[in-house]
Amino acid sequence: MQDASDLPDATAWKAAPTPAPGASLGSPREPERGPGHRSRRAAAHAWSIDYLAGQGIELHATRPESKLPAQAGWASAGRDPAELRDVLRVFPELGLAGRLGPYRDRWLIEVEVDGPGGRESAEGLLGPLRTACWLSSRGPHWLAWVPELHARLLRPVKNHPAFPGLEVRIGGWNARLGRPKGVQFCVPPTATGGFARTWVDASPVAWLPDAALVRLLGFSAAQTRSAGERAVGVAAREGGAAYGHDAGGRGVDFEAAEEVDEDDAEWIEYRRGRVLEDFARIGPAISGAGGHDATFAAACAVVEAGVPEDDQMEFLEAYNLDCDPEWSAQELEHKLEDARIRVGDVRRKRDRLWRAFASRKGRPRTGL
Secondary structure (H helix, E strand, O other), rough: OOOHHHHOOOOHHHHOOOOOOOOOOOOOOOOOOOHHHHHHHHHHHHHHHHHHHOOOOOOEEEEOOOEEEEOOOOHHHHOOOHHHHHHHHOOOOOEEEEOOEOOOEEEEEEEOOOOOOHHHHHHHHOOOOOOEEEEOOOHHHHHHEEEEEHOOOOEEOOOOOOOOOOOEOOOOOOOOOOOEEEOOEEOOOOHHHHHHHEEEOOOOOOEOOOOOOHHHHHHHHHHHHHHHHHHHHHHHHHOOOOOOOOOOOOOOOHHHHHHHHHHHHHHHHHHHHHHHHHHHHOOEEOOOHEEEEHHHHHHHHHHOOOHHHHHHHHHHOOOOOOOEEOOOHHHHHHHHHHHHHHHOOHHHHHHHHHHHHHHHHHOOOOOO
């Protein structure tokens, strides 16, 4: 196991330049090519495994230069740290990733710089937090623990005006399958896009500061309120009683809006499961084997299911994880644009899903 004494302190990320793809920070956690590369990379993997698995964090291998898991069912299967060390010693070009989400009485979340202003947002949110921190091609990433009770109230953040350039990834639980959702983070020295991740601070994973938790809970409450108001508005426009509220939304207060959002979340999760089943039926896009047609079919499945346009890319990115090679974000957006033209306003699939979901809930539902 490597010694962590040569790592910079927790504030080093503030002075570090924004990394660029292909750049090298010259860190001992970033083994360079050349003689002894395999053994250095295996040693770096072993250090990361000991450091994170020693804190109870579940890890798994990823494909070389990719975020794709090397093991099917990674989110629920888990892997023994000693076995994982052996695998990465034999195949050091594989990457290493961990699982976000629930761990007994706590949840593991990731905060990462994801655009302009992200470093300032992170500093304002986290303050002088000492915790696991590394650099990737986009910038610094932090891991933190959140109490389970509070984590269930949090919503993910991605480049929101309240947190410019920042992404907060929460992870979660798939109630339909009864297992953690497949939300992962890549661990140094894993490389993607030609850039190897590099440890900046190896303090034990800390609890998210109270001030940061309060701010994120406030953001999440505002998002919940907004989603509830939008759902009531949909019911009013469609002229029917949706989710137990009258068509005009009369008498709806904040608590009622929260109820709407909770019910709406169940519908979204149900629809997500059905779309994922479509993805499994279509199969991953493989270069030279009809990959374009498969991806277009997946995009059409998303649009036909009535997934809101703002969320469609998230669905298609989940499909993209199993594609070989992965599509770029621009290519996926083109597929969605073409799918929207093809599908148009036809939502027969959405209507079928809604009727099935309503029947499952055991009460009449007329709103979408």
